[in-house]
Amino acid sequence: xxxxxxxxxxxxxxxxxxxxxxxxxxxxxxxxxxxxxxxxxxxxxxxxxxxxxxxxxxxxxxxxxxxxxxxxxxxxxxxxxxxxxxxxxxxxxxxxxxxxxxxxxxxxxxxxxxxxxxxxxxxxxxxxxxxxxxxxxxxxxxxxxxxxxxxxxxxxxxxxxxxxxxxxxxxxxxxxxxxxxxxxxxxxxxxxxxxxxxxxxxxxxxxxxxxxxxxxxxxxxxxxxxxxxxxxxxxxxxxxxxxxxxxxxxxxxxxxxxxxxxxxxxxxxx
Numbered sequence: 240x241x242x243x244x245x246x247x248x249x250x251x252x253x254x255x256x257x258x259x260x261x262x263x264x265x266x267x268x269x270x271x272x273x274x275x276x277x278x279x280x281x282x283x284x285x286x287x288x289x290x291x292x293x294x295x296x297x298x299x300x301x302x303x304x305x306x307x308x309x310x311x312x313x314x315x316x317x318x319x320x321x322x323x324x325x326x327x328x329x330x331x332x333x334x335x336x337x338x339x340x341x342x343x344x345x346x347x348x349x350x351x352x353x354x355x356x357x358x359x360x361x362x363x364x365x366x367x368x369x370x371x372x373x374x375x376x377x378x379x380x381x382x383x384x385x386x387x388x389x390x391x392x393x394x395x396x397x398x399x400x401x402x403x404x405x406x407x408x409x410x411x412x413x414x415x416x417x418x419x420x421x422x423x424x425x426x427x428x429x430x431x432x433x434x435x436x437x438x439x440x441x442x443x444x445x446x447x448x449x450x451x452x453x454x455x456x457x458x459x460x461x462x463x464x465x466x467x468x469x470x471x472x473x474x475x476x477x478x479x480x481x482x483x484x485x486x487x488x489x490x491x492x493x494x495x496x497x498x499x500x501x502x503x504x505x506x507x508x509x
Contacts, residue, residue: 244288248275252284254331259324283339297335300328303436318433348425356461358430366413377439409442418446419453444470
């Protein structure tokens with residue numbers, strides 16, 4: 240059942256499309272976790288939900304649109320923002336709303352590791368030419384904002400600082416930022432990446448660590464390039480920490496998830 244976050248997101252999506260003079264459509268909620276995705280005919284409105292508890296302001300939505308637009312213009316297959324009407328972010332109900340082309344896909348199809356790895360390498364190659372400003376500390380700054388806003392176990396902040404100090408000096412480049420196989424959808428045109436709001440300039444090991452941790456070692460082995468093993472170990476541990484912290488953020492919205500967050504915390508420090 241939809242909660243207040245989802246209902247607010249649907250209201251915001253309808254308000255924005257009405258203000259833009261777009262044809263009315265019955266809203267269909269496609270997703271309602273970190274962000275709420277509301278299909279309105281040929282468009283999908285993307286509105287922050289759980290992320291509101293960790294992030295303020297429209298910077299993430301602006302980045303998502305700008306990076307996705309850049310990749311689309313270069314022929315990389317990603318879910319693309321609209322141009323007419325403008326993708327935004329627009330604002331309603333105090334929330335940023337971005338607009339995207341609805342992209343038909345097979346939600347049950349899972350690509351083989353080599354397909355995922357090659358397509359991510361294509362994204363990385365194109366992103367190296369991205370001219371826009373991007374965060375330099377990505378997940379570390381994200382964690383800092385959560386620690387500042389919410390009263391969490393102090394060991395988490397200390398561990399984030401320890402891992403930040405342990406990151407070896409390495410070349411950085413624009414990254415996807417959340418490059419797990421769930422952010423790759425199977426479309427008639429082929430594998431299509433989405434969700435670039437976490438894009439930042441960091442070590443390649445961050446994206447590849449996510450790919451390995453949430454896909455499996457075979458995904459990492461299929462990536463056509465070298466990765467610094469020291470950076471990979473630290474980035475995978477940092478991603479694990481990020482996941483623990485995010486479970487506590489989720490539990491603020493969904494209190495029944497709190498026991499799971501506590502179990503993850505205990506496992507991390509065991």
